[in-house]
Amino acid sequence: MPYHKNKQQAFQAAQQGYEQAIDANETRLQSVDQADYGKELAHLTQEVNEAYQQIDKALEVASEHQYEQLKQYQNQLTQIMSELEQ
Known part of the structure; x- marks a missing residue:
């Protein structure tokens, strides 16, 4: 059971990090x-970097469904950062 709890906590942390990065982008x-x-x-860049780290950690223990969602988060963050470079 601790493994499942860690998996869920890692996913929730990644999800929260993603949402904070999205909020920072809106701002x-x-x-x-x-x-x-x-x-x-600068705040957006920091939030995205933190979200990437949280997502990477969560990907290590994610279930199949969580993995797909985390990959979507990662792709959306990558898209935001690539838009900044244009």
């Missing part, structure tokens, strides 16, 4: 023409 998008854009961009 960044709202601040595009404002003075604090650079700060919001």
Whole structure:
């Protein structure tokens, strides 16, 4: 049972990290023409990096369904970061 609990906790941490990164991206998008854009961009980068780390940890113990969801999170974060580079 501890293994299942760790699996669920890892998934929930990754999910929360993903949601925080998405929120940070929304804030960044709202601040595009404002003075604090650079700060919001740095915050987004930090949140995405933390989310990537949490997702990587969760992928190690994820169930098949969780694995698919985590991969979607990872792909969406990658898409956000690639949009920044354009």
